[in-house]
Amino acid sequence: MNGLDLLGPEQRGLFIGGSWREAEAGKRLDVVDPADGSVLTDVADGSVADAVEALDAAVAAQASWATTPPRERGEILRRAFELVTERADAFAHLMSLEMGKTVAEARGEVTYGAEFFRWYAEEAVRIHGRWMQAPGGGSRLLTIKKPVGPCLFITPWNFPLAMGTRKIGPAIAAGCTMVVKPASQTPLTMLALAAVLEEAGLPGGVLNVVTTSHTGEFSETLQADDRLRKVSFTGSTGVGKVLVRQSADQLQRLSMELGGNAPFLVFEDADVDAAVDGAMIAKMRNMGEACTAANRFLVHSSVAQEFADKLGKRMGGLTVGRGQDDGVDVGPLIDERAVETVSQLVTDAVHDGARVVCGGQAPDGPGYFYAPTVLLDVPVDAEINVQEIFGPVAPISTFEDEADAIRMANDTEYGLASYVYTRDLSRTIRLAEALEFGMVGVNTGLISNPAAPFGGVKSSGFGREGGFEGIEEYLETTYVALPAG
Numbered sequence: 491m492n493g494l495d496l497l498g499p500e501q502r503g504l505f506i507g508g509s510w511r512e513a514e515a516g517k518r519l520d521v522v523d524p525a526d527g528s529v530l531t532d533v534a535d536g537s538v539a540d541a542v543e544a545l546d547a548a549v550a551a552q553a554s555w556a557t558t559p560p561r562e563r564g565e566i567l568r569r570a571f572e573l574v575t576e577r578a579d580a581f582a583h584l585m586s587l588e589m590g591k592t593v594a595e596a597r598g599e600v601t602y603g604a605e606f607f608r609w610y611a612e613e614a615v616r617i618h619g620r621w622m623q624a625p626g627g628g629s630r631l632l633t634i635k636k637p638v639g640p641c642l643f644i645t646p647w648n649f650p651l652a653m654g655t656r657k658i659g660p661a662i663a664a665g666c667t668m669v670v671k672p673a674s675q676t677p678l679t680m681l682a683l684a685a686v687l688e689e690a691g692l693p694g695g696v697l698n699v700v701t702t703s704h705t706g707e708f709s710e711t712l713q714a715d716d717r718l719r720k721v722s723f724t725g726s727t728g729v730g731k732v733l734v735r736q737s738a739d740q741l742q743r744l745s746m747e748l749g750g751n752a753p754f755l756v757f758e759d760a761d762v763d764a765a766v767d768g769a770m771i772a773k774m775r776n777m778g779e780a781c782t783a784a785n786r787f788l789v790h791s792s793v794a795q796e797f798a799d800k801l802g803k804r805m806g807g808l809t810v811g812r813g814q815d816d817g818v819d820v821g822p823l824i825d826e827r828a829v830e831t832v833s834q835l836v837t838d839a840v841h842d843g844a845r846v847v848c849g850g851q852a853p854d855g856p857g858y859f860y861a862p863t864v865l866l867d868v869p870v871d872a873e874i875n876v877q878e879i880f881g882p883v884a885p886i887s888t889f890e891d892e893a894d895a896i897r898m899a900n901d902t903e904y905g906l907a908s909y910v911y912t913r914d915l916s917r918t919i920r921l922a923e924a925l926e927f928g929m930v931g932v933n934t935g936l937i938s939n940p941a942a943p944f945g946g947v948k949s950s951g952f953g954r955e956g957g958f959e960g961i962e963e964y965l966e967t968t969y970v971a972l973p974a975g
Contacts, residue, residue: 492583493584493587494531496678496682497584498687501682502531502532502681504531504536504540504544504720505681505697506543506547506698506699509542509694512534513535515535515537515857517535518533518535519611519701520677521533521677523587524589524824524825524858525590525822525856525857525858527857527858530678531607533677535703535704536701536769537709538704538707538708538901539773542711542713542715544700544836545669545712545715545717545819547682548695548698549717549864550695551667551694551696552564552639555665555666555667556636560688561614562611564611564612564660564930565611566687566708567607567608567611567662567690568608569691570607571604571607573601573689574603574607574655575604578597578604581596581679582600584682585599585676586813587814588678588679589647589650589675589679590777590821590823590858591821592748592813593814593815595776596783599652601941604655606659606660606956607655608940609940609962610659610960613665614664614712615957617635617965619632619634619967620633622975627974629971629973629974632969632971633965634967634970635967636966637665637964638966639667639717640668640669640719641661641671641721641964642668642671642709642710642713642716642718642720643657643669643723643929644722644723644724644725644733645672645680646673646725647673647676648676648779649780650680651683654672654679655683656960657722657788658683658687660961660964662692662696663961663964665829666720666964669698669712670698670699671700671708671709674701674702674703675825679796680701684697686867706949709721710736711736711856713736713742714740716740717945718740720742720743720963721742721745722744722747723748723750725747727748727903727904730748730951733746744953745945745953745954745955746799747906747944749878749950750785750904751785751786751903752782752783752907752908752927753909754768754786754899754908755921756787757917758793760913764802765797768931769884769934770789770804770935772784774819774862775936777881777882778879778880778881778883779880782938784882785879786887787801787884788892788895788899790888794886795941798864798886801886802847802864803848805849805863806847806848806849806862810862823880824860827856829852830859831880831881832860832879833851835874835881836865839865839868839869840873844868844869845886846863846864848864849883850865861882864883865884865885866885868885870901872885878904892921900926903948905926905927906950906951907929908925908930909934909937910922910925912932918932928945928948928954929942929944939956943955943957944956
């Protein structure tokens with residue numbers, strides 16, 4: 491099984507209005523295997539005209555979809571959950587091919603991503619407003635929840651299934667139609683997901699998928715259209731700011747899940763072995779190519795050497811290779827530019843005084859690989875502590891007390907995820923309140939959960955995905971004033 495079997499020739503085109511077709515101009519876009527740089531296949535390269543046609547289809551389907559019974563919407567999501575789960579191995583192999591992660595890790599993403607469909611299948615029937623007597627008497631207050639309307643979803647390459655289901659699931663449950671533009675590096679998984687939703691009975695026009703290399707023109711054109719009412723984007727802060735500016739004229743609703751610079755705090759009273767276990771999860775999930783990845787390891791000076799030695803032994807023992815091969819722990823990065831960025835950050839950190847505990851270099855090609863790396867004595871102001879690394883590198887800096895740790899952790903424009911290891915319950919409460927991040931993991935390296943609200947503050951964006959909060963992003967509230975009698 492290579493995963494490509496999930497897609498027939500027609501399903502490597504555009505999915506618009508419930509039909510598969512070629513791009514208007516007949517252009518194609520290559521999909522590259524990051525393990526060796528070879529071309530896996532190609533997909534349709536949609537134009538701006540294709541984008542407008544997709545929005546036309548979403549607008550045409552919106553009214554009927556909004557009035558579809560919630561139970562029916564939920565049952566479609568439930569069937570889609572079951573289909574994705576049944577085909578977990580095929581989806582995992584497909585993701586591994588186009589993105590590079592190991593098949594084992596990709597299976598984890600399938601489980602996580604499918605769960606958003608199950609969660610929102612259950613939430614579809616729990617959308618409700620409220621009824622109350624006005625405080626002064628004489629009237630009643632009624633609120634009604636309505637779908638926000640046609641949406642644009644722009645998804646990233648690093649989690650090609652889960653970042654799609656996390657947006658599509660609540661939109662379907664709420665009664666919204668959508669246009670999805672997957673990342674040009676990893677379009678195959680989204681096309682396979684569209685095929686599953688079609689099979690699950692989703693009406694034509696509710697979900698429209700346009701693969702394209704013209705991302706900027708695509709978003710600018712659709713955001714200028716007053717029929718588009720909502721944009722949800724996962725990606726870099728720089729691109730997110732552009733989308734926010736473009737939303738102004740039409741005052742579109744926005745959900746922005748942007749960059750991260752997650753601190754991983756290890757205090758003097760922490761269980762160091764448990765902290766290393768958590769660090770392996772928080773750092774090495776997706777080869778470090780995750781917005782929630784631990785980016786800066788801030789460790790109390792009294793345990794820094796022990797932590798570095800143990801983490802270095804674990805990281806140095808990982809096997810790097812093609813994600814589909816047996817025994818491989820770490821797959822390739824997404825492209826050559828990613829390897830160059832990681833390499834430069836490590837080189838600069840060492841120049842500034844950091845010590846290499848393990849790794850520290852890119853192996854010879856082919857493919858876009860970088861060795862798992864641990865750095866100790868990294869200056870707090872080193873560029874590797876400022877930028878989002880997006881690779882398998884763990885830079886360790888030290889602190890002396892709690893106030894110092896909090897200051898260092900918050901000294902970033904980003905505020906998505908953070909991690910804390912301590913045995914002091916009072917300290918965990920203080921830190922949860924003091925850390926300027928949308929998510930705090932306490933003595934755990936894994937915080938993502940479909941039942942929890944995912945999102946950040948500051949330059950990491952706004953809005954929440956997942957949990958009870960996630961569906962609210964796709965609903966408007968109407969207040970109705972009623973006389974008492």
